[in-house]
Amino acid sequence: MEKILEVKDLVTTFRIAKREYPVLRGISFDIHRRETVCMVGESGCGKSVTALSIMDLLPVNAHVASGSIVLDGQELTTLSHRARNALRGEKAGMIFQEPMTALNPLLTIGYQLTEGLRYHKRLDSKTARELAVQYLKKVGVANPVERLKQFPFQLSGGLRQRIMIALVMSLQPSLIIADEPTTALDVTIQKQVLALLNALKKDMDAGILFITHDLGVVAEIADRVVVLYSGMKVEEGPVEAIIGAPRHPYTQGLLHAVPNVDAEDFVIQAIPGTLPHVTEEIRGCRFHPRCPYATERCRQETPVEIEFVPGHRVACWNVKESAR
Amino acid sequence: MSERHVILELKKLKKYFPIKRGLVVHALEDISVSIYEGEKFGVVGESGCGKSTLGRTILQLYPPTSGACIYYGRSLEGVSPACGENGIDLTKLRPQEMRVLRRDMQIVFQDPAASLDPRQTVGSTIEEVFKINTDYAPSVRKEKTLVLLEKVGLKREHFEYYPHQLSGGQKQRVGIARAIALDPKFVVLDESVSALDVSIQAQILLLLEALNREKNLTYFFITHDLGVVKYFCDRVLVMYLGNVCELAPSKVLFRSPLHPYTVSLLDAVPRPVVHDRAQKERILEGEVPSAIAPPPGCPFHTRCPRRMLLCSKEKPELREIEEGHFVACHVYA
Numbered sequence: 001m002e003k004i005l006e007v008k009d010l011v012t013t014f015r016i017a018k019r020e021y022p023v024l025r026g027i028s029f030d031i032h033r034r035e036t037v038c039m040v041g042e043s044g045c046g047k048s049v050t051a052l053s054i055m056d057l058l059p060v061n062a063h064v065a066s067g068s069i070v071l072d073g074q075e076l077t078t079l080s081h082r083a084r085n086a087l088r089g090e091k092a093g094m095i096f097q098e099p100m101t102a103l104n105p106l107l108t109i110g111y112q113l114t115e116g117l118r119y120h121k122r123l124d125s126k127t128a129r130e131l132a133v134q135y136l137k138k139v140g141v142a143n144p145v146e147r148l149k150q151f152p153f154q155l156s157g158g159l160r161q162r163i164m165i166a167l168v169m170s171l172q173p174s175l176i177i178a179d180e181p182t183t184a185l186d187v188t189i190q191k192q193v194l195a196l197l198n199a200l201k202k203d204m205d206a207g208i209l210f211i212t213h214d215l216g217v218v219a220e221i222a223d224r225v226v227v228l229y230s231g232m233k234v235e236e237g238p239v240e241a242i243i244g245a246p247r248h249p250y251t252q253g254l255l256h257a258v259p260n261v262d263a264e265d266f267v268i269q270a271i272p273g274t275l276p277h278v279t280e281e282i283r284g285c286r287f288h289p290r291c292p293y294a295t296e297r298c299r300q301e302t303p304v305e306i307e308f309v310p311g312h313r314v315a316c317w318n319v320k321e322s323a324r
Numbered sequence: 325m326s327e328r329h330v331i332l333e334l335k336k337l338k339k340y341f342p343i344k345r346g347l348v349v350h351a352l353e354d355i356s357v358s359i360y361e362g363e364k365f366g367v368v369g370e371s372g373c374g375k376s377t378l379g380r381t382i383l384q385l386y387p388p389t390s391g392a393c394i395y396y397g398r399s400l401e402g403v404s405p406a407c408g409e410n411g412i413d414l415t416k417l418r419p420q421e422m423r424v425l426r427r428d429m430q431i432v433f434q435d436p437a438a439s440l441d442p443r444q445t446v447g448s449t450i451e452e453v454f455k456i457n458t459d460y461a462p463s464v465r466k467e468k469t470l471v472l473l474e475k476v477g478l479k480r481e482h483f484e485y486y487p488h489q490l491s492g493g494q495k496q497r498v499g500i501a502r503a504i505a506l507d508p509k510f511v512v513l514d515e516s517v518s519a520l521d522v523s524i525q526a527q528i529l530l531l532l533e534a535l536n537r538e539k540n541l542t543y544f545f546i547t548h549d550l551g552v553v554k555y556f557c558d559r560v561l562v563m564y565l566g567n568v569c570e571l572a573p574s575k576v577l578f579r580s581p582l583h584p585y586t587v588s589l590l591d592a593v594p595r596p597v598v599h600d601r602a603q604k605e606r607i608l609e610g611e612v613p614s615a616i617a618p619p620p621g622c623p624f625h626t627r628c629p630r631r632m633l634l635c636s637k638e639k640p641e642l643r644e645i646e647e648g649h650f651v652a653c654h655v656y657a
Contacts, residue, residue: 042521042522042523042524043492043521156611158611159611186370186371186548186612187370187548187550187589187592187593187594188370188588188589188592188608189370189611190592190594191591191592191594191605191607191608192607192608192609194594195605195607198601213521213522214594215596216593216594216595216596217594218596219594219595219596219597219598219599220594220601239598240598243596243597243598244597244598253523254522254523255596257522257523257525257526258522258526258551258596259529259549259551259552259554259555259556260551260554260555260595260596261550261551261554261578261590261593261595262595262597266554266555268526268529268530268555269526270523270524270526270527270529270530271523271526271527272527274491274493274494274524275491275521275523290523
């Protein structure tokens with residue numbers, strides 16, 4: 001399969017009190033065409049910063065310090081903001097968590113849906129509106145022609161998110177980044193949206209980077225999974241491996257911390273301690289202060305990522321040599 | 325479980341919010357339920373189902389439109405206990421009488437950052453509770469606060485901290501410390517773990533569980549997270565559009581849910597297990613109707629996969645199908 005996105009050793013730093021702190025500490029991963037890669041981790045682990053680094057939407061006090069991002073064969077980190085602006089939407093589209101704040105409350109759905117088509121694809125308004133109606137139908141919005149005249153506040157959260165999906169898809173980008181797109185929705189609506197995304201995937205050419213903290217959602221939508229902890233990639237692999245047989249203690253901890261609706265006698269296991277702050281320097285593995293298996297080596301040296309079965313990579317000293 | 329005492333009894337509790345032009349939001353429709361002392365009582369449902377309104381109406385933070393809220397946790401001098409054995413109807417109390425009862429009935433909110441004063445230290449936030457409600461000497465107040473900090477898993481040093489110096493989980497611990505400071509009997513937990521990361525959420529659930537065991541605290545646990553409810557709660561109330569759909573012991577509800585809404589809700593929870601996605605799934609269609617103009621008959625009939633002709637005409641009563649398992653659905657009539 002063709003690689004659509006290649007991120008290599010990405011370091012993104014934030015300037016806090018006149019000092020630069022790395023929020024991403026050298027992250028590498030790929031996304032292929034027609035593939036959904038889920039990025040999981042708790043708040044502050046760098047999931048959203050990864051997305052914003054790819055989209056060139058970082059806040060003013062942050063920048064990509066080193067590493068490379070190649071989208072559809074084009075290196076992005078060396079491009080100007082202006083050039084990146086032209087690619088945004090057209091090459092890489094983004095679906096945000098809160099569809100209310102992502103849509104402009106003062107503009108009609110029709111205006112917002114056709115804006116990208118008119119700007120990037122240079123379509124006239126009539127053609128753009130026709131195309132917009134087609135895409136609204138695709139994402140399961142009833143009465144699409146009526147919807148074009150409405151404003152975001154007149155629509156429910158689920159409907160607004162469907163419109164965001166239509167908006168991003170209509171430009172046929174190579175990469176779609178969805179940052180917690182179902183987190184703000186109720187479970188029954190979340191289920192509808194996930195089913196829609198899975199159905200749309202079949203006739204889309206794009207790769208999807210799907211950011212979530214919910215491992216249940218991961219099991220529903222991912223082909224592959226990247227697990228982040230405190231700016232580091234700790235594990236990566238096919239969804240069956242990550243959900244079914246995770247190797248990193250953090251991934252295992254995440255699975256044990258979430259109460260399971262199906263288990264008869266679930267024993268909840270908290271991960272002790274808290275996530276380190278970005279400004280906090282930790283010697284060795286950044287997870288070691290919370291890790292039940294930490295050894296002296298974990299306290300001294302940063303683990304090197306190993307690929308112990310093809311496609312399943314883990315950065316942990318305790319995954320034994322024999323497994324390498 | 326040995327003999328159970330009812331601590332709170334809701335009788336046909338109703339809450340309507342009037343909005344513009346004579347329109348009314350039907351937030352709670354005749355909720356009747358008894359809550360037992362020491363129980364972890366869960367309330368689930370999607371946004372807008374009235375679960376938070378129910379918690380706040382019980383605490384009289386919203387005055388109910390009609391119905392009664394009878395509290396059996398203590399007798400109150402000067403108030404005629406007109407509702408049976410030592411029961412007090414909270415809806416009939418004057419504000420100053422309710423204020424006395426607030427020591428017994430506390431709430432922990434969802435967003436720990438928004439519920440703490442950013443300009444007040446952790447210590448003074450908790451100490452304030454003693455200042456207002458007790459006549460402890462300052463040294464006693466401070467000592468009690470320090471003990472509380474340790475009880476909720478914080479350190480004594482945190483007394484001098486400001487909220488911004490704490491993580492989300494630590495802030496929620498302060499919220500819990502403040503709620504349990506006066507040894508309440510009944511605590512409303514309104515999505516109290518929902519804003520926390522999963523690893524931290526588990527820590528807070530374990531803390532709440534320990535406090536429940538130690539103090540025989542009664543929890544009114546409001547959440548949208550069914551996994552958490554299953555793990556944490558003894559009994560669960562399922563709400564939809566201001567109405568009770570189903571009420572059952574947690575184990576029973578998750579093993580054999582009856583109401584079609586409960587079934588759909590459980591189906592919709594994404595499971596962290598490897599499964600075959602090609603398999604055809606049941607997906608609940610449509611969205612929750614408006615609470616301003618709720619549909620006639622059963623509130624769920626517009627989305628229900630098992631609806632019958634009767635469902636759009638007549639509202640089903642809550643019936644006990646087996647011991648302790650109540651459901652409001654014509655299918656089981």
